[in-house]
Amino acid sequence: MSSTESTNLPSQSSPRQRLSRQARHRQLLDVSWRLIRDEGTEALTLGRLAEQSGVTKPVVYDHFGTRxxxxxxxxxxxxxxxxxxxxxxxxxxxxxxxxxxxxxxxxxxxxxxxxxxxxxxxxxxxxxxxxxxxxxxxxxxxxxxxxxxxxxxxxxxxxxxxxxxxxxxxxxxxxxxxxxxxxxxxxxxxxxxxxxxxxxxxxxx
Missing domain, CATH: 1.10.357.10 (Tetracycline Repressor, domain 2)
Structure with missing residues (x-):
């Protein structure tokens, strides 16, 4: 899937979605590609990814461990x-x-x-x-x-x-x-x- 097929970034007021682990992993990768495209690689941190994906930091750390x-x-x-x-x-x-x-x-x-x-x-x-x-x-x-x-x-x-x-x-x-x-x-x-x-x-x- 290319970055142009990314899921929409949720607003901060959006409720968190319950996704399967595989679906969540896909979402996190899609949001990562979009963040890099829109703001550059330096903007991609695990904390920023969690914020833009509508999940807590431990969720992101569980999937990737480190930046x-x-x-x-x-x-x-x-x-x-x-x-x-x-x-x-x-x-x-x-x-x-x-x-x-x-x-x-x-x-x-x-x-x-x-x-x-x-x-x-x-x-x-x-x-x-x-x-x-x-x-x-x-x-x-x-x-x-x-x-x-x-x-x-x-x-x-x-x-x-x-x-x-x-x-x-x-x-x-x-x-x-x-x-x-x-x-x-x-x-x-x-x-x-x-x-x-x-x-x-x-x-x-």
Whole structure:
């Protein structure tokens, strides 16, 4: 579910709703995405989330434990959404280097754009905590290996280099953030990332 599908924030006079644990967790994540979009990542605290969700602080602490735990949950949800978008696009794509490269580039940029300004803020926050940095790195490593599996078939016997794949990921993040910020267009971000992927694979042939 994207942040644009969030539940409405309750007014402070609204009675608290009795929700299942799963439904409450979903509500808390939706409100978190909205808070980041409207006020920035720094505004997202467990206390503020409780207030805007119409629940007590212990409820929020029970779901996430700490603010880093909340940020980690948001990042993992983004990663799962990104994976689902890419997998669906790959199922529709032809099995050629051009199509695979276009799919990786487009799905990466599209997912960041869908989440808007929230993701750059969360990624920046992840860099401020060793615990969160490890979570981010672990998911990045999974993405790298996924791309390696997709692109090795078009490369030489040694496959695509790890250095090239990590460079591609850095470019993907930077280009997507530039598109979110309006410095370049989404199409420019996708096209540049596509060219980077093609060049990386061709160098390994």
């Amino acid at each position: 880093p735990g909340l940020l980690a949950a948001l990042f993992m949800e983004f990663d799962a959404r990104q994976t689902a978008i890419m997998d669906a696009a790959l199922e529709r794509a032809a099995h050629s280097l051009i199509d695979v490269a276009k799919t990786i580039a487009s799905s990466y940029v599209d997912c960041v754009l869908t989440q808007g300004r929230e993701i750059p803020g969360i990624i920046a926050a992840l860099k401020g905590s060793p615990e969160l940095e490890k979570i981010k790195h672990d998911f990045e490593a999974i993405f790298i290996e996924k791309c390696r599996g997709l692109l090795d078939a078009f490369s030489g016997v040694e496959g695509v280099s790890s250095a090239g794949l990590w460079g591609m990921l850095g470019a993907a993040e930077g280009l997507s953030n530039a598109a979110v910020g309006g410095d370049i267009t989404p199409l420019q971000a996708k096209n540049e990332l596509y060219e980077i992927i093609i060049s990386m694979v061709q160098r390994s042939a």
